[in-house]
Amino acid sequence: MTHTFPVRVYYEDTDLAGIVYYANYLKFIERGRSEWLRDIGVDQNALKDQAGVVFAVRRVEADYLRPAKFDDLLEVVTELAEAKPARIVVDQRVMRGAEMLFAARVTIACLDAKGRPVRVPASVAAAVARNTRPE
Structure with missing residues (x-):
């Protein structure tokens, strides 16, 4: 499953040159992962409250790869790369x-x-598994 999440670049996301500050891409992809989990039916609050489990990068x-700039409309694309018993890789x-503009492979563990x-x-x-395309 490919999940997409729109992000608008605001002034607060940029440096003095109007270019997105590098660390903000990590915030953008965090939002994308959170929305991906929500869309596939994973309630992170319930998981924490009921199972005592949280996700950690x-x-x-x-x-x-290329700079994003003030007022750009971006899209964060998230795809499952690997699901193992102790981790998820996207x-x-x-x-x-x-x-x-930016590409990342993120390994998520449960704690x-x-x-x-x-x-x-x-x-x-x-x-x-329900939201993974068969190969």
């Missing part, structure tokens, strides 16, 4: 129309209340 591999792109890694809950694994 373990690794990000990022490529900054590929994310920030696009301006057909032009790719318990004490910050220890745990298996991805069955309900999350099932939601991810």
Whole structure:
């Protein structure tokens, strides 16, 4: 499943030259991942309250390809790359129309209340599996 999330570049996202500050791409893709999870039926608040589990980014591999600028309308594209018992890996792109500006591979782990890694809950694994295209 490919998920898309629109993002408008605001003044607060840019540096003095009107170009998106590099760390803000990480905020944009975080929003994209959160909306992807919400759209496939994963309620992160309920997961924390009921199962005591939260998601944490373990690794990000990022490529900054072209600058986004003030007032650009961007799209964050999120696609599942890999689902394992203890982690989820997604590929994310920030696009301006057909032009790719930023690409990242993000590894997400599940943590318990004490910050220890745990298996991805069955309900999350099932939601991810339901929304994966067969190969």
